[in-house]
Amino acid sequence: MTAKNRHNEAGLSDDQVLDMYYYMNLARKLDERMWLLNRAGKIPFVISCQGQEAAQVGAAFALEKGKDYTLPYYRDMGVVLVMGMTARDMMLSAFAKAEDPNSGGRQMPGHFGSRKHNIVTGSSPVTTQVPHAVGVALAATMQGKNVVAYTSFGEGSSNQGDFHEGANFAGVHKLPVIFFCENNKYAISVPLKKQLACESVADRAIGYGFPGVKIDGNDPIDVYRAMKEAVDRARRGEGPTLIEAMTYRLVPHSSDDDDRSYRSREEVEEAKKNDPILRFRNYLMEQGILDEEKDQQLLTRIQSEVDEATEYAENAPYPEPESALKHVYGS
Amino acid sequence: MTAKNRHNEAGLSDDQVLDMYYYMNLARKLDERMWLLNRAGKIPFVISCQGQEAAQVGAAFALEKGKDYTLPYYRDMGVVLVMGMTARDMMLSAFAKAEDPNSGGRQMPGHFGSRKHNIVTGSSPVTTQVPHAVGVALAATMQGKNVVAYTSFGEGSSNQGDFHEGANFAGVHKLPVIFFCENNKYAISVPLKKQLACESVADRAIGYGFPGVKIDGNDPIDVYRAMKEAVDRARRGEGPTLIEAMTYRLVPHSSDDDDRSYRSREEVEEAKKNDPILRFRNYLMEQGILDEEKDQQLLTRIQSEVDEATEYAENAPYPEPESALKHVYGS
Amino acid sequence: MAVISYIDAVTMALREEMQRDKNVFVLGEDVGVRGGVFRATNGLIEEFGEERVIDTPLAESAIAGVAVGAAAYGMRPVAEIQFADFIMPAVNQIVSEAAKFRYRSNNDWHCPLVVRAPYGGGVHGALYHSQSVEAMFNSVPGLKIVAPSTPYDVKGLLKAAIRDDDPVLFFEHKRCYRLIKGEVPEEDYTIPIGKADVKKEGSDITVISYGLMLHYALQAAEELEKEGISAHVLDLRTLYPLDKEAIVEAAVKTGKVLIIHEDNKEGGIGGEVSAIIAEECLFELDAPIRRLCGPDIPAMPYSPPLEKFFMLNPEKIKAAMKDLAEF
Amino acid sequence: MAVISYIDAVTMALREEMQRDKNVFVLGEDVGVRGGVFRATNGLIEEFGEERVIDTPLAESAIAGVAVGAAAYGMRPVAEIQFADFIMPAVNQIVSEAAKFRYRSNNDWHCPLVVRAPYGGGVHGALYHSQSVEAMFNSVPGLKIVAPSTPYDVKGLLKAAIRDDDPVLFFEHKRCYRLIKGEVPEEDYTIPIGKADVKKEGSDITVISYGLMLHYALQAAEELEKEGISAHVLDLRTLYPLDKEAIVEAAVKTGKVLIIHEDNKEGGIGGEVSAIIAEECLFELDAPIRRLCGPDIPAMPYSPPLEKFFMLNPEKIKAAMKDLAEF
Ligand SMILES: Cc1ncc(C[n+]2csc(CCOP(=O)(O)OP(=O)(O)O)c2C)c(N)n1
Numbered sequence A, B: 001m002t003a004k005n006r007h008n009e010a011g012l013s014d015d016q017v018l019d020m021y022y023y024m025n026l027a028r029k030l031d032e033r034m035w036l037l038n039r040a041g042k043i044p045f046v047i048s049c050q051g052q053e054a055a056q057v058g059a060a061f062a063l064e065k066g067k068d069y070t071l072p073y074y075r076d077m078g079v080v081l082v083m084g085m086t087a088r089d090m091m092l093s094a095f096a097k098a099e100d101p102n103s104g105g106r107q108m109p110g111h112f113g114s115r116k117h118n119i120v121t122g123s124s125p126v127t128t129q130v131p132h133a134v135g136v137a138l139a140a141t142m143q144g145k146n147v148v149a150y151t152s153f154g155e156g157s158s159n160q161g162d163f164h165e166g167a168n169f170a171g172v173h174k175l176p177v178i179f180f181c182e183n184n185k186y187a188i189s190v191p192l193k194k195q196l197a198c199e200s201v202a203d204r205a206i207g208y209g210f211p212g213v214k215i216d217g218n219d220p221i222d223v224y225r226a227m228k229e230a231v232d233r234a235r236r237g238e239g240p241t242l243i244e245a246m247t248y249r250l251v252p253h254s255s256d257d258d259d260r261s262y263r264s265r266e267e268v269e270e271a272k273k274n275d276p277i278l279r280f281r282n283y284l285m286e287q288g289i290l291d292e293e294k295d296q297q298l299l300t301r302i303q304s305e306v307d308e309a310t311e312y313a314e315n316a317p318y319p320e321p322e323s324a325l326k327h328v329y330g331s
Numbered sequence C, D: 001m002a003v004i005s006y007i008d009a010v011t012m013a014l015r016e017e018m019q020r021d022k023n024v025f026v027l028g029e030d031v032g033v034r035g036g037v038f039r040a041t042n043g044l045i046e047e048f049g050e051e052r053v054i055d056t057p058l059a060e061s062a063i064a065g066v067a068v069g070a071a072a073y074g075m076r077p078v079a080e081i082q083f084a085d086f087i088m089p090a091v092n093q094i095v096s097e098a099a100k101f102r103y104r105s106n107n108d109w110h111c112p113l114v115v116r117a118p119y120g121g122g123v124h125g126a127l128y129h130s131q132s133v134e135a136m137f138n139s140v141p142g143l144k145i146v147a148p149s150t151p152y153d154v155k156g157l158l159k160a161a162i163r164d165d166d167p168v169l170f171f172e173h174k175r176c177y178r179l180i181k182g183e184v185p186e187e188d189y190t191i192p193i194g195k196a197d198v199k200k201e202g203s204d205i206t207v208i209s210y211g212l213m214l215h216y217a218l219q220a221a222e223e224l225e226k227e228g229i230s231a232h233v234l235d236l237r238t239l240y241p242l243d244k245e246a247i248v249e250a251a252v253k254t255g256k257v258l259i260i261h262e263d264n265k266e267g268g269i270g271g272e273v274s275a276i277i278a279e280e281c282l283f284e285l286d287a288p289i290r291r292l293c294g295p296d297i298p299a300m301p302y303s304p305p306l307e308k309f310f311m312l313n314p315e316k317i318k319a320a321m322k323d324l325a326e327f
């Protein structure tokens, strides 16, 4: 075989990369299904991970399940699936059903949260999770736990004051936080050049006294390598890292968006050629880890998982109207 | 004469540097007088420029009076004096008298503002003036004026979200703004290492796509040179510059502060040896521009200016109580 | 007179003011080529160019703060906050800065700034795209808060806000955007900020409301007419400072007052309205001053039954009006 | 029982709670070696070290946001905002995040966070070191707002706030810090959040207030006793959610209600208090519900005559009480 084995080099076994491939596809298929359900009028809203699965899954694989904390942003379906959420959980949230573990149907899909999985509840105002991640890292450190806090956000959101204030706090206290920026080139309709004047979001790290790295977010192995290094630094008490994963949003911002007004079809088609799932698939095939048959089996398995999850969620009960009054305060 | 002439090299005439020296001393003497008045129970509050006069005067000399805009922070007495405010104006504000041009006695001293002098009204919450400066630069540019907006803030205040958001906006739109950070090593009691993890506040500029320079804030000529360059860049439409002027606050944070709890007397004494006014005085003497006699004349002149201003302000009337109801809204 | 939608009245007012005064410009997230996520700025960038229709970086405090600076310089910025829920990061710039510019400078500086923000629910917006945030700002002297209910009022009040020399928060009910249509003159006109408006004359009970709820109240009032109950309906239009005279006049008219808003009850605008009445004309009342509002929960949940539970509707309002009439 | 000052009660409560629970820690600007600009955290860094007494960078949104994250993890952070006026940059973290953590996660997460902030005027603090900001937060379900007036209440309520499993805004009147002294038990005790307290029994008029004004009202009441006017004085203590029962009970007691606060009138806490009375017991009133408050201007100016003009005092309050009694 010609192509060199990059995943073992990065410390990933063949099984692990197959696992990664599974999660990337699961996220993609769930996302695609949600769009169909939305267009069919069955769910009111979708916000997508499509195009960012490699960044998300690659990043999550470097974290320790059940130990580390994640404070993901709304596109991070790939992250929360790896951290333990299920297809069913995703669909329960999409259908806003009572059983939705994220919010009991109170929040839109993409607003992840699960104490069981150390996923801190997220909201809509962008970047508020960044100081939260710093607080989690501070608290864990105070309690002598060797926990790493991962938080993600888009490149547009890196312009919020909370990014700056949170990153600076983490830098001063050398906290085990990983600031993971998923740069998909747009903030809804606003392109990079109208969001940022810097070469790279990663350039901002020096202003906080910790390293910033820019990586190819379409390559889960490259993402994993950078994340692993950041996680190791954090565990050694050497402080935060800012990672900028270069990706592309393959679909509109959300089911309410129409991206034709701000980017050309050619641009989108061009980006699809670089679809992280296709690229990874080719790599795995080159490596002889995956073949057409295995791939088919995996996709069929995912297909039925998505079907099952959809059916379950669609038939699950809504919350009781009066339950809206619950949990404003603790007892 | 041995010492080389640095001010002509920087484009400053002998008269100009003498002028600088005058303003530095005027600011210092007004400040010292305010402390005496405060200790004598005649004015409720003082916030000082002592130790930062070189940075302030050096910076202001690079601006064009009556054309450029300043959005100074509370220590910038040196800046507003150069831009046209008088000793009297300063004392009227210290005594909170009706005639105070900054606020008619409504705000504490140090909250500068004067439409006549293009000094945009300032407030107490730190760093809010930074986005304002960006807005002034944006507006002036829209109106085709070749105006530069100067705004200053402390190093602690550079941790506020508004610094980040304002700087990024200015970078994206390549606006003629100069972000002038007066790094005096403390934010009230909090030392640099607890405020910032970066080597230098100037390092933050790269994250916004414009240059950041760190300079000796105790040398007005060095400050002028850096400012001049930044002003020229701005006028040429090349966008913002971040300047970090290294200084030291020679007195407590304010008349309400007691700095013995957070820094040693030795440290303060050490810093006084590097007092920008003494240093500049020596330089001017070496250059033969200043001698003991001239110096005495200048100080006597300032002395009487301060006396006159104090006496005028002390005897000036307070605002009418009911005037507190005025100017909530325009007619 | 053309019948247009509430959101088209927003766009019309913006376009006319930008044509009228070159110092007027809009800035915000996605207001440019996208024309705003609700399309309120649709077509403006084509007509006025990207210098006057600025897609800003994603940073509300900068949107407000840069607008404050530009306003101080002499421009008339109209800043769009994409959803009222996202005004929170800009609170410091709005409350500490814009609202106090004139006062703190003893009238030397002022800040002619408009902050537009779509608010309110009933659009499956969930907790963070449905909020009513007006009550956070109705204790801030220096600010004005406008919340129109009809396309006619939208055009007249938005123009007045843009020409106002002080900062105005202009809250647009996003459910009204396409639901509410009405006659709007092509001509230029303004409506004075600070004046409430009687939307229906009546003699049995007085309903005081604004925004989407005002329309629900009018629907309920219409049905109640058939049942012989005549409701007097006042549209506050300006939420701060309140039009005390109009409120007292409306209360005295019938002596029975029901205040209605979508926002939650405790701390809502209705409390101040009630307090004004209880202070100015208590002895002219024939019934306790009632308030019908959203429940005191953090915000409107996403799940349809929960959203429905939160939102008032014509039925709930009709029942409350009837109950008061029968008091 | 020792007589201590209002601020010493703050310090005492903090120290005792930090001794009692190692998850309690304080963070804020200058809270460490400086012991806070008002000295409220005096001595804590010496006793508990800089891990639990954290001098933060100058960034309020981070102070609140980091505290939210730490609270979610299981700590009990007590964040100090140096002056209530500077809470504005933290509004998004407090209102969008802390207040909604429990609700939005359907009770999976919660946020036991206390935000302490000195508020109020009469200290030559000028526009930005004198503000009362409580009215910006009394429409935010999920939050609790506490504003004690006595050292005894300070200790009991601050301890209750720290042990509370939800976010509490704890507003300390800075003029009370050294002016107000009172008996405070050495023992551990808490006072339930959400309960108002009758500070003086009376029969002619009811005064409802909190903070520094409560003391001025008590002074005025004392003098009025000599003139044969008996005032019933209720201290709200918790400003959100309000203790409706206690408010109604106090109003009914005399039928004549005067609500007093330092904050400006329109949109202030007094509006909600009045509305509760007007809704619950209107027919038991013998006089309009009056409010005596600060003027509706942006904030308290610096110049002594202007500050004096803004601030209520025992004289102004006495006159208003007398006027109501004679109604
Ligand atoms: C404070 C705030 N302002 C505005 C919005 C509306 N909004 C939601 S997503 C988004 C764009 C985010 O862009 P980016 O950070 O690049 O993330 P992406 O969606 O591209 O992954 C905006 C403006 C919001 N959610 N929060």
Ligand SMILES: Cc1ncc(C[n+]2csc(CCOP(=O)(O)OP(=O)(O)O)c2C)c(N)n1
Residues within 6 Å of the ligand: B075, B124, B125, B126, B153, B154, B155, B156, B157, B158, B182, B184, B186, B187, B188, B249, B253, D029, D058, D060, D082, D086, D089
């Ligand atoms: C938003 C805000 N938070 C807190 C304060 C209180 N405060 C006033 S000055 C100051 C320290 C400022 O330090 P730095 O920015 O370094 O400026 P310096 O005073 O050292 O020149 C603080 C915390 C404030 N004015 N505004």
Ligand SMILES: [Mg+2]
Residues within 6 Å of the ligand: A154, A155, A156, A182, A183, A184, A185, A186, A187, A188
């Ligand atoms: Mg993006």
Ligand SMILES: [Mg+2]
Residues within 6 Å of the ligand: B154, B155, B156, B182, B183, B184, B185, B186, B187, B188
């Ligand atoms: Mg400093």
